[in-house]
Structures are given as C-alpha cells and as structure tokens.
Amino acid sequence: MxxxxxxxxxxxxxxxxxxxxxxxxxxxxxxxxxxxxxxxxxxxxxxxxxxxxxxxxSSDVVRDILPCARDEHPRGDCAELLARVRQVRDELVRQEHHIAERRQRLDAYLADGYLADGYEARPAR
Missing domain, CATH: 1.10.1660.10 (Multidrug-efflux Transporter Regulator; Chain: A; Domain 2)
Incomplete structure (x- = not known):
C-alpha cells in the first residue's frame, strides 16, 4: 500500500x-x-x-525490540532488551509515586484553607 x-x-x-x-x-x-x-x-x-x-x-530501544517481537534474528539479546524495558517501566512507577506525593501535598495545603477563593484564609504567621 x-x-x-x-x-x-x-x-x-x-x-x-x-x-x-x-x-x-x-x-x-x-x-x-x-x-x-x-x-x-x-x-x-x-x-x-x-x-x-x-x-x-526511545526509537533506539524500539528498533532493538522489533526483531524480538517479530521472531526475527535480533541484533541483541532479547532478555537484555526486556530488562531495559523493565527499567523504563520502573522509572515510570517512580515518577508516578513522586507525582502522587506532590498531589497529596497540594491537597493537604488546599484542605488547610490556604487558598480560599484565591485569598489566604488563615492568618499570617
């Protein structure tokens, strides 16, 4: 086509x-x-x-993975490629946890009344 x-x-x-x-x-x-x-x-x-x-x-990792996915003759070790993909996944999990912690801090900050209608609701310290 x-x-x-x-x-x-x-x-x-x-x-x-x-x-x-x-x-x-x-x-x-x-x-x-x-x-x-x-x-x-x-x-x-x-x-x-x-x-x-x-x-x-990345395109480099994808290029190396494609032959493993196609049952072709890969240039590298498919088990090693799988380990690289796991590393990317583990980094995403770490980032997700970090983002969740940041969101929880913001939720707590908002729940404490610091930002009511754009103004500080608590007295200044």
Missing amino acids: PIGELSKATGVSSRALRYYEQQGLLRSERRPNGYREYALESIEVVAFVQDLFHAGL
Whole structure:
C-alpha cells in the first residue's frame, strides 16, 4: 500500500512514517516510480511502534525490540532488551509515586484553607 493509505489506516502522518523508516522501525519497497510501497502487516507494526513510543521508549530501544517481537534474528539479546524495558517501566512507577506525593501535598495545603477563593484564609504567621 502507498504511504498515504498507511497513514490513513494508522492515523500516523506520512512524515512520521518516513521517520520510522529512516530509524529502521518500518520497511518499505520502492516502486519503479520511486514511491514507497508498504506491506499490509505494516499497519500492525506502526501500531506496535506507537504503543512503545507512548510508553516512553526511545526509537533506539524500539528498533532493538522489533526483531524480538517479530521472531526475527535480533541484533541483541532479547532478555537484555526486556530488562531495559523493565527499567523504563520502573522509572515510570517512580515518577508516578513522586507525582502522587506532590498531589497529596497540594491537597493537604488546599484542605488547610490556604487558598480560599484565591485569598489566604488563615492568618499570617
């Protein structure tokens, strides 16, 4: 399928698809007229890449993971890649805890009446 059809099928811009190809995340064949031609399976590949990007993984990590996900011959150790993904996940969990603590502090601050209608409700100390 041409790049425009892949873009429409995935909701990903043609520019992003060309970037994916440049980064080694997506493959295409060239027609005699120079246009890119993508296999039907490219729709699933793009969805998978998008999921991994939304999860916070870099294109370098995604590029290394794709062969493991496709049962191809990976360049690296799939177990090591899985450990890298776990590290990213663990960092997200740490960040979530940090954000939850900050939100709790703000909730406590607001509950103490410091910001009633934009004015300090407690007497100054």
